Amino acid sequence: MGISDEEILKMYREESSRNMALHHLIEKYQQKLYWQIRKIVIDHDDADDVMQNTFIKVWKGLENFKEEAQLFTWLYRVATNESLTFLRQKQKQNTTSLHPIEYQLSKSLESDVYFNGDDIQLKLQQAILTLPEKQRIVFNMRYYDEMPYEEMSGVLETSVGALKASYHHAAKKIEEFLTAN
């Protein structure tokens, strides 16, 4: 059985075991966070950058982490925010293209060696990439991660009602896109 969050935090509080706490934290959450980040930034190399930044930020902020909150909820929030910040920076840096970053990501999927979906899966990802930022994240969290709205509310700091509405708008747009394409 894996190490518990309480044990990780306890190790973190002891200076002698702090380094080990970081190792356990990464080992425990790397996959969950990676897939969350990857679905937002799409490209693996970008996801890798964001992953590293996320853990560095988490590590720096762990001192102020309130233990009554769930560690994973907080990690998810940091990862999501880091991914969005990354995409905004990428958009700013890319002055050569007139298209929004989502369009570029959608195009890049077609030749991505780390994407193994068939045509319909590609269409679905492209449909998701047409959604506004927040709807995209809500859809991914609900559809793929099957996250309860209450938990999602903690991560995105948005009311359950708003999240439900967001998910339905997203699903409707995706359905329309798939039907049209």
Next chain:
Amino acid sequence: MNLNEENSKPNKNENNPFSLPDGYFGSFSQKMMHKIELVEELKEFKLLSSIDKKSPFITPDNYFAHIEIKNELTAYSKLSSVKNENGFVVPELYFETSANSITTKIELAEELKGYPVLTSIEKQNVFVAPQNYFEGLSHTVRGKMFAGQTEETSVVRILHLVFSKKTAYAIAAMLVISLGLYFYNSGEETVSGDCGTLACMDKKEILKSNQVSNMDEESLMNLVDPVQLSKNLKKASKTSDKKDEKNYVLENADVNDVVDEI
């Protein structure tokens, strides 16, 4: 013949479909007498006899079934000696979250009912991570995080062997500052005979300095050492006089005069 006697023998009379346990009538009167005795005994204790007679004690669920299972295993000595423990484990908080996850699954299916195209697509993770990516991630992140700290801590560790921790940090800090100053100064050319004023400074140095560009006229004047400046100006004028002489000779001399001079 007593019909009941007849019936006490199972299947004796095929016209009567009912039967009784063996010896039922034989022990009936004895049982009745015992019951009456018990009632008679309690007659004088009115309160006690009014209480419904039933056992208030209960056994744990499946207690008798458990005994039965144990008894079944007695025939297999090795198997019954093995500690009956569940060797399987579930992920952390599995039972706390399983109800939620089932509810979420049902909700999800309900939510997508109105979207037939989306529902028809198989839900799968289509993204792939490079092979062994996760094996090295912890190392990479920690390497990146502690990259700047390793050298400093190793210096402190060495000093800590001789001095106290606080002193070791202080010496390490002094070393960093001293080395920093040394490298900073060694990067610049030293002006010989530096008097610490603008007069002794190289022209390029003055231009490079951002501080000078932000100074007002009065502050600039204060920086000038008049004695050194006049010396430098004299030097400059002598040099320019020599240059002028050279130019004059070259421009006006006759080729024959020059040959004669040689």
